Amino acid sequence: MTLDAKIPPGPIQEKWDNHRFNTKLVAPQNRRKFDVIVVGSGLAGASAGATLGELGYNVKVFCFQDSPRRAHSIAAQGGINAAKNYKNDGDSVYRLFYDTIKGGDYRSREANVYRLAQISTSIIDQCVAQGVPFAREYGGLLDNRSFGGTQVSRTFYARGQTGQQLELGAYQALMRQVELGTVELHSRHEMLEIVVEDGKAAGIIVRDLITGELTRHSAHAVVLATGGYGNVFFLSTQAKGCNTTAIWRAHRKGAYFANPCYTQIHPTCIPVSGDHQSKLTLMSESLRNDGRVWVPVKPDDRRKPGDIPAAERDYYLERRYPAFANLVPRDVASRAAKERVDAGYGVGELKNGVYLDFGDAIHRLGRTVVEQRYGNLFDMYANIAGEDPYESPMRIYPAVHYTMGGLWVDYNLMSNLPGLFVVGEANFSDHGANRLGASALMQGLADGYFVLPATISGWLADQLNQPAPSTTSDAFNEAADAVAERINTLLTVNGTRTVDSFHRELGQTLWDNCGMARNAASLSDARKKISELREEYWSDVRVLGDGQSLNQSLEKAGRVADFFELGELLCQDALHREESCGGHFREEHQTPDGEAKRDDDNFAYVAAWEFQGTGSKAKLNKEDLEFEYAHPSQRSYK
Amino acid sequence: MNLTLKVWRQRGPSDAGHFEAYDAPGITEDMSFLEMLDVVNEQLIHSGREAIAFDHDCREGICGSCGMVINGKPHGPKKLTTTCQLHMRNFRDGDSITVEPWRAAAFPVVKDLVVDRRPFDAIIQAGGWITAPTGGAQDANLTPIPKAVADQAFDAAACIGCGACVAACPNGAAQLFTSAKAAHLNLLPQGQPERWSRVTAMVDRMEEYFGSCTNYGECQQACPKGISIDFIAMMNRDYLKAQFKDRKRLVGASDLAGDGAG
Known part of the structure; x- marks a missing residue:
């Protein structure tokens, strides 16, 4: 089946304006007649909840954390892109659009990306009005x-805590609506099932994590803002609670899962230190x-970094990519690090890292400036690694960081299940096969503040004066029973x-076979192994305690069960995509100098997978990608 | 290294709770405090006992989820460090470590080391925001903000809402948390229109839940983000001024009711 993304007609610069004009509205006095559920309170969820509340809809927001402010958007460090061109260095909406399409290795939807670039400037205005203390x-x-993958300065930042400040801005806007009574907040509540009735999203089943009580909530629209699925790898930069359950439950109920194999491995993370x-x-x-990446020229060089003279250092990014040098996109930087470490040039006790060196920057700018720019990051590094980065270079290595894949959505951010909207990292929409730095915050806030509030009225308008679905219908009963039974099963395997231990094994299997480099044989093996591990899980997992109180083991158990199924799909998608693009690198498909080799003739499409049952292969649906403006070419950052 | 833990176990809010002792063998100095607890929890589960419940999420010191009183100090012995960023190299082989939840009347224990911090949300809800509905903002550079002001606002905004300040306070007061948000917004030009109503609403809401500040200064010592008690002084000053600046209260709400309406 070929999917219809409902991209509006007309020149790309006019699509969004025209679409907003052509979308049906809900009049202010009618908005209170509509119930909207938002799951997740990160940048996308909190901004959507706040904005929908401001508009006058009845909103319920759910999050598993004890406060919505703690959603993992809070941990984003670097910044947020916007095509303001305040620096007068040649930036424009079109350039941000172009950079994002190219950075995504020509696997994203042009119309969405253009809209994102257009909205980017309003996000900065909005956040400043809220009091977000950006650097000045x-x-x-x-x-x-x-940031990487660009030749302009367009990243706005708040020290090394941009995500925190943007998240707090959205959280505060949300709490204002809670005070005003337009938003009902349910913290420490986890969505465990979506209810689909007559082919439409009707509501959700949630578990109160304190009392274990299962409750039913229906609405005219359900919005999932539940983030990415990087924790399928166990080790990632995500918060421990990040999970795939909300989107996976929706996938099981019919929502297509798009491009799961597009996972981003971030090049600069602190290497693993032990089991x-x-x-x-x-x-x-x-x-x-300001940092320069290097490894020793000689393999297995055990000298201290300071004792290695400049001539015996290999600044491999500067060598291989002179034009972008240390600021090549993430996928390129990650693979280059892996290549050096695999070839035996790794540094540190476990030889599992490369150096990120600030020696030159400290010499050029002085310690004070470096401290102002990166102080909190240096402190964090010193704390974790036990080494002072002002004195000796940081050791870094790539780690799972972000997932470009997610639930398939059309231009309105609605999934193929009518009434189910997906925003932020949880959808697949804007980053193609690789996300550029500082674009996740941009997308989360674009979706939540501006896109969803404009498009959701088109869906709601047709349901005027229809009540929200009953929560005692067969569909709700079945969903609630299934959740209760699943919890019971997990508690009784004993x-x-x-x-x-299961999660670690799943993660290691995926990292080894479906991480930075993948090939057909290992992907097939991994898929089989994960499927066996999943079966073992359901017969040998130990979850103690009960379901009627706070039980963190039980919470984890449900999430890991879903990760197994997702892991299988991840391998299936990676296996089917016989090309390399962005974060998806198939060893069989590379250029002579080791760069990703796309196959535009055969794979210029979104792979949207349809669930066919646990353990069964998912069915492939395609959305063909057309490039009218940014014409695909071999990405070059040389 | 080998450690002995004395951990507070409490089944639920109504349970009396008690300490239990656990061995933590084979701990390495690269582990974070929470990774050490992970190791202990795996052992507990293997021996058929329920894992110790504790809040945690980002494990990068920014989400504010984690927090426990370690050897009598919120977040443990290392200054400016959250529990998740406290690494075991700060302890010695053979150490005995006492681990308790936040102790504060406003934060009842949910289970083991997990407490209910929703009163913090209530304070933010009361006024910890700037009214800036989506879509109506002017260009971001139209209002220049002196760097020093922006930096100071940021210093206040760095609060992660972990609650260590309350746990450290002999009175269980939340002045540091409340003043951090009030100062962040009240320092900025965007925050001026609601400055007086904000501080009044936040302080009044705070007092519904928390004890009173008597300037012990323990909060500042415990804060993992180094929030200064200068912000408390600023909040107190603003609160006092607000009693004179609140035009509605001064003139009487009824006098203003017909003013300009419609």
């Missing part, structure tokens, strides 16, 4: 810096503005292995 110059105007590792910590990409 001495004249009082906003400061910018550069106890519970997560990986990102060191912001902004560090590559096997021998902990949830974490």
Whole structure:
């Protein structure tokens, strides 16, 4: 089946304006007649919840954290892109659009990306109005810096805590609506099932994580803003609670899962230090503005970095990519690091990293300036690695960071299940096969503040004066029963292995076979192994405690069960995509100098998978990608 | 290294709770405190006992989820460090470590080391925002903000809402948390229109839940983000001024009701 993305006609510059004019509206006095559920309170969820509340809809927001402010958007460090061209360095909406399409290796939808670039400027205005304390110059105007994959400075930032400040801005706007009574907040509640009735999203089943009570919520529209699925790898830069359950449950109920194999491995993270590792910590990409990446020229060089003279250092990014140098896109930088480490040039005790060196920057700018720019990141590094990055270079290595794939959505951000909208990282929409730095925050806020509030009225308008679905229907009963039964099963297996031990094994399998480099044989093996592990899980997992109180093991157990199924789909998608593009690198498909080799003739489409049952292969549906403006070419950052 | 833990276990809000002792063998200095607890929890599950419940999420020191009183100090012995960023190299082989939840009347224990911090949300809800509905904003560079002001606002905005300040306070007061948000917004030009109503609403809401500040300064010592008690002074000053600046209250709400309406 070929999917219709409902891209509006007309020149790309006019599509969004025309579409907004042509979309049906809901009049202010009618908005209170509509119930909208928002799951997740990160940038996309909180901004959507706040904005829909402001518009006058009845909104319910759910999050599993104890406060909506803690959603993982809060941990984003580097910045947010916007085509303001405040630096007068040649930026424009068109250039941001072009950079994003190219950075995504020509696997994203042009109309969406153009809209994102258009909206980017309004996001900055909105956030400043809310009081987000972006970095400023001495004249009082906003400061910018550069990120990978671009040759302009368009990244707005708030020290190394941009995500925190944007998240708090959205959270505060949300809490204002809670105070005004337009938004009902349910923290420490986890969505465990979506209810589909007559082919439409009718509501959700949630579990109160404190009391274990299952409750039913219906609405005219359900919005999933539940983030990415990087924790399928166990080790990632995501928060421990990040999970795929909401979108996976929707997928099982018919929502297509698009491009799961597009996973982003971030090049600058602190390397693994041992078996106890519970997560990986990102060191912001902004560090590559001033840090230089290198490894020793000689393999297995055990000298201290300071003892290695310049002539015996291989600044391999500068060598291979002179034009973009240390600021090549993430996928390129990650693969280059892996190549050096695999070839035996890795540094550190475990030889599992490369150096990110600030020696030159400190010499050029002085320690004070470097401290102002990156102080908190340096402190964090020193804390975790036990080494002072002002004295010796950081050791870094790529880690799973972001997932470009997600639920398939059309131009309105509605999935193929009518009434189910998906925003932020949870959808697949804007980044193609690779996301550029500082674009996740941009997309989350674009979706939540501007896109969804404009498009959702088109769906709601047709349901005027229809009540929200009943929560005692067969569909709700079945969904609630299924959730209760699943919880009961997890609690009664009473096997021998902990949830974490299974999760670690799943993650390692995926990292080894479906990580930075993939090939057909290992993907097939991995898929089989994951499927076996999943079966073992359901017969040997040990979840203690009960379902009627706070039970963190039980929470994890449900999430990991869904990760297994997603892991299988991830391998299936990676296996079917016989090309390399962005974060998806198939060893069989590379240029002679080791770069990703796309196959535009055969794979210029979105792979939207349809669930066919646990353990069965998913069915492929395609959305063909057409490039009218940014014509696909071999990406070159040389 | 080998450690002994004394951990607070409490089944639920109404349970009395008690300490239990656990061995934590084979801990390495690269582990974070929470990774050490992960190791202990795996052992507990293997031996058929429920894992210790504790809040945690980003494990990067920014989400504010984690927090426990370690050897009597919120977030443990290392300054400016959240529990998740506290690494075991700060402990020695053979150490005995006491681990408790936040102790504060406004934060009842949910289970083990997990507490209910929703009163913080209530304070933000009361006024910790600027009214800026989506879509109506002017160009971001139209209002220059002196760098020093922006930097100071940021210093206040760096609060992660973990609650260590409340846990450290002998009175269980939330002045540091409240003042951090009030100062962040009240320092900025965008925050001026609601400055007086904001501080009044936030402080009044705070007092519904928390104890009173008597300037011990323990909060500042415990804060993993180094939020200064200078912000409390600023909040108190603003609160006092607000009693005179609140035009509605001064003139009487009824006098203003017909003013300009319609």
